[in-house]
Amino acid sequence: MPKSxxxxxxxxEEMRNTILQKSLLYFAKNGFAGTKISDxxxxxxxxxxxxxxYFESKEExxxxxLKIADSKEMLTKMKMLAAMPVSAKKKLRILSETIWNRLAKxxxxxxxxxxxxxxxxxxxxxxxxxxxxYQSKIYKYTSDIIKQGQKEKSMAAGSSMxxxxxxxxxxxxxxxxxxxxxxxxxxxxxxxERTVLKG
Amino acid sequence: MPKSxxxxxxxxEEMRNTILQKSLLYFAKNGFAGTKISDxxxxxxxxxxxxxxYFESKEExxxxxLKIADSKEMLTKMKMLAAMPVSAKKKLRILSETIWNRLAKxxxxxxxxxxxxxxxxxxxxxxxxxxxxYQSKIYKYTSDIIKQGQKEKSMAAGSSMxxxxxxxxxxxxxxxxxxxxxxxxxxxxxxxERTVLKG
Amino acid sequence: MPKSxxxxxxxxEEMRNTILQKSLLYFAKNGFAGTKISDxxxxxxxxxxxxxxYFESKEExxxxxLKIADSKEMLTKMKMLAAMPVSAKKKLRILSETIWNRLAKxxxxxxxxxxxxxxxxxxxxxxxxxxxxYQSKIYKYTSDIIKQGQKEKSMAAGSSMxxxxxxxxxxxxxxxxxxxxxxxxxxxxxxxERTVLKG
Amino acid sequence: MPKSxxxxxxxxEEMRNTILQKSLLYFAKNGFAGTKISDxxxxxxxxxxxxxxYFESKEExxxxxLKIADSKEMLTKMKMLAAMPVSAKKKLRILSETIWNRLAKxxxxxxxxxxxxxxxxxxxxxxxxxxxxYQSKIYKYTSDIIKQGQKEKSMAAGSSMxxxxxxxxxxxxxxxxxxxxxxxxxxxxxxxERTVLKG
DNA sequence: AATGAATGAGTGTTCATTCAT
DNA sequence: TATGAATGAACACTCATTCAT
Numbered sequence: 137m138p139k140s141x142x143x144x145x146x147x148x149e150e151m152r153n154t155i156l157q158k159s160l161l162y163f164a165k166n167g168f169a170g171t172k173i174s175d176x177x178x179x180x181x182x183x184x185x186x187x188x189x190y191f192e193s194k195e196e197x198x199x200x201x202l203k204i205a206d207s208k209e210m211l212t213k214m215k216m217l218a219a220m221p222v223s224a225k226k227k228l229r230i231l232s233e234t235i236w237n238r239l240a241k242x243x244x245x246x247x248x249x250x251x252x253x254x255x256x257x258x259x260x261x262x263x264x265x266x267x268x269x270y271q272s273k274i275y276k277y278t279s280d281i282i283k284q285g286q287k288e289k290s291m292a293a294g295s296s297m298x299x300x301x302x303x304x305x306x307x308x309x310x311x312x313x314x315x316x317x318x319x320x321x322x323x324x325x326x327x328x329e330r331t332v333l334k335g
Numbered sequence: 336m337p338k339s340x341x342x343x344x345x346x347x348e349e350m351r352n353t354i355l356q357k358s359l360l361y362f363a364k365n366g367f368a369g370t371k372i373s374d375x376x377x378x379x380x381x382x383x384x385x386x387x388x389y390f391e392s393k394e395e396x397x398x399x400x401l402k403i404a405d406s407k408e409m410l411t412k413m414k415m416l417a418a419m420p421v422s423a424k425k426k427l428r429i430l431s432e433t434i435w436n437r438l439a440k441x442x443x444x445x446x447x448x449x450x451x452x453x454x455x456x457x458x459x460x461x462x463x464x465x466x467x468x469y470q471s472k473i474y475k476y477t478s479d480i481i482k483q484g485q486k487e488k489s490m491a492a493g494s495s496m497x498x499x500x501x502x503x504x505x506x507x508x509x510x511x512x513x514x515x516x517x518x519x520x521x522x523x524x525x526x527x528e529r530t531v532l533k534g
Numbered sequence: 535m536p537k538s539x540x541x542x543x544x545x546x547e548e549m550r551n552t553i554l555q556k557s558l559l560y561f562a563k564n565g566f567a568g569t570k571i572s573d574x575x576x577x578x579x580x581x582x583x584x585x586x587x588y589f590e591s592k593e594e595x596x597x598x599x600l601k602i603a604d605s606k607e608m609l610t611k612m613k614m615l616a617a618m619p620v621s622a623k624k625k626l627r628i629l630s631e632t633i634w635n636r637l638a639k640x641x642x643x644x645x646x647x648x649x650x651x652x653x654x655x656x657x658x659x660x661x662x663x664x665x666x667x668y669q670s671k672i673y674k675y676t677s678d679i680i681k682q683g684q685k686e687k688s689m690a691a692g693s694s695m696x697x698x699x700x701x702x703x704x705x706x707x708x709x710x711x712x713x714x715x716x717x718x719x720x721x722x723x724x725x726x727e728r729t730v731l732k733g
Numbered sequence: 734m735p736k737s738x739x740x741x742x743x744x745x746e747e748m749r750n751t752i753l754q755k756s757l758l759y760f761a762k763n764g765f766a767g768t769k770i771s772d773x774x775x776x777x778x779x780x781x782x783x784x785x786x787y788f789e790s791k792e793e794x795x796x797x798x799l800k801i802a803d804s805k806e807m808l809t810k811m812k813m814l815a816a817m818p819v820s821a822k823k824k825l826r827i828l829s830e831t832i833w834n835r836l837a838k839x840x841x842x843x844x845x846x847x848x849x850x851x852x853x854x855x856x857x858x859x860x861x862x863x864x865x866x867y868q869s870k871i872y873k874y875t876s877d878i879i880k881q882g883q884k885e886k887s888m889a890a891g892s893s894m895x896x897x898x899x900x901x902x903x904x905x906x907x908x909x910x911x912x913x914x915x916x917x918x919x920x921x922x923x924x925x926e927r928t929v930l931k932g
Numbered sequence: 933a934a935t936g937a938a939t940g941a942g943t944g945t946t947c948a949t950t951c952a953t
Numbered sequence: 954t955a956t957g958a959a960t961g962a963a964c965a966c967t968c969a970t971t972c973a974t
Contacts, residue, residue, distance in 0.1 A: 143974085144936070151937080167458070170368035173965060183939045188966060258515040259366075294523065302526060305508040306501075316457040327501060327530075330491065335534020347954090372948055382956045384950085393948065546933085565856070567767035571969055581935045583971085592969065656913040657764070690927065696918045700903075707902040714855040725899060725928075728889065733932020740953085741957070748958080770944060780960045785945060 152190045155180060157244060160201050164247035165315055168198055168260045202255060205248040206271055214277040224285030228332065231281070232325045235307055239314055246314035253308040275300045282332055291332050299332045306331050351389045354379060356443060359400045363446035364514055367397055367459045401454060404447040413476040423484030427531065430480070431524045434506055438513055445513035452507040474499045481531055490531050498531045505530050550588045553578060555642060558599045562645035563713055566596055566658045600653060603646040604669055612675040622683030626730065629679070630723045633705055637712055644712035651706040673698045680730055689730050697730045704729050749787045752777060754841060757798050761844035762912055765795055765857045799852060802845040811874040821882030825929065828878070829922045832904055836911055843911035850905040872897045879929055888929050896929045903928050 158180040163171050173194055177184045191197040213234070217227055238245040252271045254260050278300035285291030292299060310323045357379045362370050372393055376383045390396040412433075416426055437444040453459050455471065477499035484490030491498060509522045556578045561569050571592055575582045589595040611632070615625055636643040650669045652658050676698035683689030690697060708721045755777040760768050770791055774781045788794040810831075814824055835842040851857050853869065875897035882888030889896060907920045 140974090147937075165458075167366055167368060169366065170459075172963090174963095184965085185939055185967080186937080189937065189939095194965070257511055259364075259511075260369075292526075292529065294526070298522075299526075302505075302508075302522065306505065309501075309504040309508060312456055312458070323497075323501065324493065327491075327493070327497075330529060330534075331526075333534070335529075335532070343954090350954095371946090373946095383948085384956055385954085387949065388954065542933090549933090563856075565764055565766060567764060568857075570967090572967095582969085583935055584933080586970065587933065655909055657762075657909070658767075690924075692921065692924070693918055696920075696924075700906075700920065700924060703906040704899075704903065707899075707906060710854055710856075721895075721899065722891065725889075725891070725896075728927060728932070729924075731932070733927075733930070737953090744958075769942090771942095781944085782946080782960055783958080786958065786960095791944065 160247045164250045205252040214274050218277040218280045224281050224288050225290045227281045232328045236325050246311040249311040292334050303331045359446045363449045404451040413473050417476040417479045423480050423487050424489045426480045431527045435524050445510040448510040491533050502530045558645045562648045603650045612672050616675040616678045622679050623688045625679045630726045634723050644709040647709040690732050701729045757844045761847045802849040811871050815874040815877045821878050821885050822887045824878045829925045833922050843908040846908040889931050900928045
């Protein structure tokens with residue numbers, strides 16, 4: 137007798153997510169070219185074949201991971217944050233604390249930041265993504281907050297887009313630290329905010 | 336032909352340097368795993384075989400590149416700078432301007448920063464380098480300057496090593512920008528200094 | 535439930551036959567190497583696992599199919615036909631009409647001819663069959679009929695075995711047409727007989 | 734110093750042809766699915782990698798082989814033959830003798846016939862060839878000769894296209910014999926002609 | 933008995949490296 | 954010395970087979 141259809145679906149969904157989560161970390165740490173399917177499978181604790189049950193190719197797997205990394209969730213939060221009726225300084229504090237908390241708790245978050253920033257930069261080439269849209273929209277909302285801050289005289293002068301880019305660059309930096317170094321004196325929220333705040 | 340021998344040596348040296356320079360950029364942009372000897376050779380404009388005339392293996396070539404990237408020259412300058420009888424703020428300005436100028440002018444410098452920071456982080460794995468010593472010494476001298484600055488009340492409080500790391504992280508960030516994006520609104524010296532300066 | 539056991543057996547037998555019939559066609563069309571168990575299962579409308587409930591391996595399944603293809607039934611008919619007290623021309627007509635009728639009606643017959651001829655030839659290698667005995671015995675009886683025909687001056691001169699081989703070759707040819715082309719102007723009994731009949 | 738450009742080109746051309754010739758035979762004997770690149774390479778006497786120096790993939794190699802098999806050369810000859818101012822019977826004799834001679838001498842010719850007929854039939858699926866054009870044009874010219882023969886009362890009645898198809902079917906049959914059986918009583922030109930000639 | 937997810941040996945393909953020229 | 958064709962070990966991917974349900 138066949139397994140129940142629902143249970144099957146469930147199992148598939150679970151395995152697919154396991155592969156995605158673990159691969160996200162693995163790709164973030166090793167890059168696309170540096171990731172061997174054999175190593176990845178061993179790392180996940182499954183056989184190579186299983187990966188191909190769920191994904192067409194290494195490239196498709198990577199692509200699906202990027203979709204997760206470039207999460208709409210973050211974008212939605214940013215949109216709401218930018219629209220809140222509070223001071224830019226307050227917004228920046230909320231954003232920075234959120235990031236700081238997630239970076240501290242979730243390695244996965246660090247991996248997402250690392251991967252999507254690398255894609256935005258153009259590292260990890262050869263994989264026609266053209267889809268790092270959310271990330272750059274996030275920059276846009278950050279730039280909006282900075283503009284508000286500049287009007288309120290709380291933030292550093294200069295191109296708000298450049299400053300937003302700078303801010304997220306620092307986030308990227310600490311994501312790398314989180315991923316690659318075992319013991320690390322964690323950046324403080326103050327350090328992060330100093331990138332854009334006026335002295 | 337008494338002259339030919341020297342001339343020969345000279346030509347060898349030239350070719351070796353060409354390969355090193357071009358490879359530095361290529362590896363910095365594509366990573367170790369992402370760099371194929373065939374692509375690299377085409378990029379340099381020579382045949383694959385020629386690379387093996389000058390270097391034993393892809394790994395040795397990479398190793399030689401790291402030696403350049405982790406240059407003693409920078410270290411010496413830093414040592415001198417740290418020992419100069421001027422204020423920490425002044426030292427920071429000199430350092431930042433030097434970096435800023437080189438980043439603007441030399442793509443090679445950006446590649447050097449990118450590669451050695453990646454090695455320090457632990458990206459580009461699998462290559463028993465254990466030799467990114469100079470780089471971390473540079474961090475040490477930077478940290479010394481920051482300590483001085485903290486005494487002089489010009490620099491942000493907190494672990495001076497963490498701040499040094501932060502400062503160079505931002506330099507790394509802009510090296511990546513320099514390498515990967517064609518048109519980029521360059522970081523200003525002020526932005527760079529803000530990482531460690533008190534408001 | 536005294537009846538269920540027999541019924542069970544019956545159902546098993548039915549499924550086994552379904553698999554055999556469908557696989558016969560599939561293997562005949564795609565060859566052994568060209569047949570994937572996954573495709574075959576989808577084609578039959580069952581799961582891959584089910585095939586392994588009834589057959590030990592792809593190879594065993596193929597073997598069982600060959601047993602069907604190399605049917606004793608045809609052999610028995612040929613034996614009787616060869617021994618009948620009529621003219622060779624008449625025998626040839628009976629044989630040709632039988633073949634013609636079955637080819638027109640049963641795709642399965644075409645598949646059987648195709649597979650056993652391929653095995654006889656040596657296509658579909660790698661399968662230690664050594665059992666295409668019936669088929670070659672059929673050739674023998676055909677050759678006997680041709681010999682009789684040569685005595686009766688109704689059939690073409692030359693090696694009777696070669697002519698028998700030729701005759702069945704043409705049958706093979708039209709089996710292929712039957713299997714692979716959708717609309718086909720069917721060979722006539724006359725065409726088929728012309729291979730061995732005197733002008 | 735580099736190899737001379739011309740010599741290089743020459744070597745490449747030679748190797749490419751060797752691979753094509755040997756692969757033609759190998760694919761004809763084993764089919765597309767039944768051919769492993771590893772076996773093929775061993776059979777040719779080169780490494781697997783070398784095949785990929787000359788061809789993008791197994792599929793492309795197969796495609797190139799089909800181009801050879803579906804040779805324009807044969808087509809041209811057929812066109813000329815069909816247009817000759819002689820009797821259809823004479824034309825058929827010339828054609829049959831040419832085929833008979835080539836089949837006897839060149840295994841390669843047998844392989845070409847075998848492969849292109851299989852492609853025309855639809856065996857060796859999955860390889861979107863859509864290019865067995867020449868072959869079917871050859872059938873057309875043969876059918877023209879048969880039509881002429883029917884007018885001259887030398888050839889069997891019925892659809893000339895069907896008879897042409899039949900004629901080439903027999904050629905295919907003997908190509909298979911040539912490829913797969915070591916000792917074979919070769920078909921005679923008479924046997925071949927009997928497919929279409931009136932008694 | 934039937935299923936289909938999981939497996940790993942086997943196959944196709946790539947790429948660092950060698951070597952005859 | 955420089956070349957690029959040839960190599961084979963390593964990698965991506967497939968598919969016959971197994972097994973828990």
